[in-house]
Amino acid sequence: MVGKRGPINITCQNPDCSFFQIEEGKDITKNGHNTTGNQQYHCHHCGQYFIETRNTPLYHSRLPRSEVLLIAKHAVEKTSIRGVSRIIDHHRDTISRYYHLIGDHAEILNDHNICDVPAGDCEMDEIREFIQKKQKSPK
Ligand SMILES: [Zn+2]
Secondary structure (H helix, E strand, C coil), X not given: CCCCCCCCCCCECCCCCCCECCCXXXXXXXXXXXXXXCEEEEECCCCCEEECCCCCCCCCCCCCHHHHHHHHHHHHCCCCHHHHHHHHCCCXXXXXXXXXXXXXXXXXXXXXXXCCCCCCHHHHHHHHHXXXXXXXXXX
């Protein structure tokens, strides 16, 4: 007897799929774990297999999840790359690479989540102030 499917909080991560990152109508099942312990999924629309970290800074990450999360927290607090490098004891190039990955991912999330938000009076004031500052500043 087949048990009831549990909730799956992931969408298809294949850009060629017609259900790419679309929640409505998705047909995804869990498909065990890969050798690194990540949950694997299978999309029945495109037939692709993918893991839970696909299209995230954790994808193909050699650092443990806890360290990547720590780097992300420092990125939010705008801690210097050399500072994080000393705290976590990894090379500054590694921290820099993760800062870029986290920044790119945050930008994608921002674009995805914040759309069709009408600008209120406060935002209009900020835009007006920004334009006025731009006009005052010498080129
Ligand atoms: Zn798919």
